[in-house]
Amino acid sequence: MxxxxxxxxxxxxxxxxxxxxxxxxxxxxxxxxxxxxxxxxxxxxxxxxxxxxxxxxxxxxxxxxxxxxxxxxxxxxxxxxxxxxxxxNQNGIFMLAPTLFAHGTPEQQRRILPAMARSEQVWAQAWSEPEAGSDIAALRSTATRTEGGWLLSGQKTWSSRAAFADAAFGLFRSDPGSERHRGLTYLMFDLRVDGVQVRPIPQLDGETGFAEIFLDNVFVPDSDVIGEPGNGWRVAMTTANNERGLSLRSPGRFLAAADRLLDLWRREGDPSDTALAERVTDAWIGARAYQLYTFETVTRLSEGGQLGPESSVNKLFWSRLDLELHETVLDILGSGAELRGDWLDGWLFSLAGPIYGGTDQIQRNTIAERLLGLPRGPR
Amino acid sequence: MRFTLSPEQRDFAASIDDLLAAADTPSVVRAWSHGEHEQGLRLWRQLADLGVTGLAVPEEHGGLDASAVDLTVAVEVLGRHAVPGPVVESLAALPVLLADSGATRWLPGLASGGSLGTLAWSPHVPYAVDADVADVRVCVSDGVLREFGPMAPLSSVDASRRLSAVDVRGEICPARTDRAWSFGVLACAAQLLGAGRRLLDMSVEYATQRSQYGNPIGGYQAIKHLLADVVTQLELARPLLYGAAVSLDTASPNAARDVSAARVACADAAYLAARTALQVHGAIGYTAEHDLSLWLTKVRALRSAWGTQAWHRAQVLAALTTERGAA
Incomplete structure (x- = not known):
């Protein structure tokens, strides 16, 4: 070791x-x-x-x-x-690309990946729908067979980067008689073509980080289906594990934030405030724990292991760490905390962590059922 | 980089685990708590046969001179089975303290398991554990090693920790304490992590078997979410523990910081595991008869043994701010 x-x-x-x-x-x-x-x-x-x-x-x-x-x-x-x-382009690089490496054709990889690497094509994700948040399998958007491809219709929402991105990827119901996880197809589609309407949604912080996407008979060629039609759920699970797991939130992010928190504490912290001092300490300990936990995961993966339900442990841990770290910073800043700036923006962003990529509550279900082996229950 | 246990280390853990699983440690713990040491001492001799007692003792004094990682592996398993006796003292802190300070005459006895050792360490460890059964009794204060005699017994929340204040006797030699203290804290953290994991496993098992309102209680999200939080904290504490062991093995300048951070995380995770375990078990867990109490009380005792959480957090923060001040 x-x-x-x-x-x-x-x-x-x-x-x-x-x-x-x-x-x-x-x-x-x-x-x-x-x-x-x-x-x-x-x-x-x-x-x-x-x-x-x-x-x-x-x-x-x-x-x-x-x-x-x-x-x-x-x-x-x-x-x-x-x-x-x-x-x-993090949606593309960290979510779509791993899916293409796992399930894409050589043609798709050659066509999409180099353009993604240079951000000549920037990707938005299109997972959620108005009636399908945590419960993605409840989605209603459809893909209907047509000559040489599919016609997409329906509505996606909370699509990060969709306001300005070039293209998006998501799941569509391609078998009208199917239910839940069956009969779904994983498709990529252009955001700047006829039939696609993107309506930006101002976020808590006033910026348009995500958007609604309305699709009305948008043609997508067969070459933009990833994996087999009808097998989209399994294909998408590759991406889900990546979002929750390693690739979306690497330890570097939290180590750097903890470092800056320590700098702030040294400059502006009140050493007699032991409660706050302990929160500063715990933020660093948490970031260090996540770094070492990641080294453990990296070792396991490099020896042929898989990333399974542990990715939910990952996400549950970092989403809380990020929030608590930023809350600690704002409490150190005191009366200046409400002023807009990097730290406040960081806190606003950290508020979303326990929601996107599967809420903390969904992660806890996954951990309890798949890691601890507790009985499956109603959701 | 290879940040995982080797196959040999896994085998070593499994062999200790097999021994202890077969030994019915709850009944050993109960007997020990009443001052009946016979079963417990037999268990320690069996652990000695596996090499556990010699891990932290240098080879020239009859030990194995094993790594801090090896020691952590062993002590985590001991915590998992709530093995009674001076685990931190006899296996970790005392061998390193005696070796580093040059008071080597007791080391062969500790290594072979022929003698048990205990330790008091001013100011964080004022009471020695199991001084009535230990052959080697040493205390550290003001940078000096001294022998001590046990005073009247004190009751710990963990009845198997038979504590006493110390009646200080003759000076042995000046003490070299840095590494020994860190080894003690590391072993304390390892015991806590092992105990925490066991508490989680007992809770999962109970939640799977116990039904209320017609369903296993583990099927309810209220229970699932509690246990998911416990496993998350334990899983993120473990790498800190082994990272701290690696820091000691490589004589890192950050070793004391890393050991304190590990202790903070392991004690918090184990305590959450204990509180959650009790809640999941309900009333049966609150009885002395149920084995849960053996682990629950041990976690509470160890959480403030070898330095309080506040003290360790302060050590970590001081190290971090000094490090940055110097940079």
Missing amino acids: DLDLDRHALDFRAEVRAWLAENVPDKPLASFDTAAGFEQHREWEKRLADAQLSVVSWPEEFGGRDASLLEWVLFEEEYYAARAPARV
Whole structure:
């Protein structure tokens, strides 16, 4: 049992650190949930891609550099420590791409992945519907067979990045007689074509991070079905585990936030406030625990293991950690906490953590039933 | 990097687990609590045969000079089975303290299991555990090792922890304490994690068997969600524990910080496991007759043994802010 990095990993980390130090913009980009900010982030992704750093864990032929999972974790640590821009194409890179690697055809991989690596095509996710939130299998949007493809109709909602993205992916009911998890098909569709209407939804923070998507007989060719028609649920589960698990929230994010919290505490904390001091301590301990837990997971996966219901443990842990960390910061800032700024934005974002990608309550059901083996009950 | 136990370490844990599972440790614990040590001492001799008592003792004094990770593996299993006796003291803190301080004459006895040792350590460990049965009794205060005699017994919430204040006697030698203290805290954390995991397992088993309103109570979300929180905390405490062991094995400058962080997380997780276990069991769990009480009381006792949670948190924060101040 060791935590040593080999020469290759150390060199890789040093290269990433040096590149970020040189290239991360001094002035933060505008939010990617604004039209101007979105394009700034797209440009940033191209610079990352030029340095072969946008998708380090992918095969080289698609724009990556075949980095190991551990190296990807190190990349993330460096990325967040350097305060580099948020990843505008994270839905594509961390949710759609793993699905394409697992279930996509070689043609789909060649067509979609390199453009994604350079963010020439930015992806939104289209999971939820008005009547299908935690219960995705209740979805009603349909895919109807037509010559050479499918016609999509229905409504998706809470679609992150849909306001400005180029394309989206989600599940559609392709067998009208089917129920629940059966008869669903995983499809990719263009957001900028006739029949698609995107209506941005202002979020709690006033920005349009997500949107509703209305689809009215939108044609999608067969080549944009991932996996077999009717087998969408199984295909989507690949993505679900990725969102909850490792790839959406790497430890780097929380380590960097805990580091900045410690800096803040040193500058502005009142050492006699032991209750607050303990919360600062627990935030760091939590971030460190998540880092080491991830190293354990990385070891298991690199030895051929699978990411199963543990990904729900992951998500339940980090969603609470992120929220508590930001709450601690705001309590240190005291009367200045209400002013808009990075920390307040971070807190607003952390509020969503226990909801997206499966609520904390759904994660607890999954953990109890699939990890602890407790009886399945009504939802 | 390979941050997982080796096959040998897993086998070692399994062999200890097999021994203890067959030993009916709850009845051993109950006897020990009444001062009947015979069964318990037999169990310690069997543990010695597996090499457990020699793990932290240097080879030249009859031990195995094993890694802190190996020691953690063993102590976690002991916690899982609520093994009575001076686990932290005799297996971890005392061997390191005596070896580092050069007071080596007791080490072969501790390594072979021929003698048990106990320890008081001012100010965090004022009472020695099981001094009535220990052959080696050492206390640390003001940077000096001294022998002590036991005073009148004190009752612990965990009846198997037979405590006494110390009657300080002759000086042995100056103490070298840094590593020994960390090994004690690490072993305390490992015991807590093992106990916490057992409490979770007992709760899951009970929730699967016990029916109310016509269903196993484990099918109700109110119970599921409690237990999901417990397993999440335990699963995230374990890597801190083994990470701290690695820090000790590599003589990391952050070892004391990492050990304190591990203790904080393991004690909080184990205590949540204990509280939840009681709630899931309901009234039966509140009885002395049910074995749950053996683990529940041990967790409460260990949570403030070897430093309070507040003290350990303060250590972590001091280390982090100093580290940053220097950087």
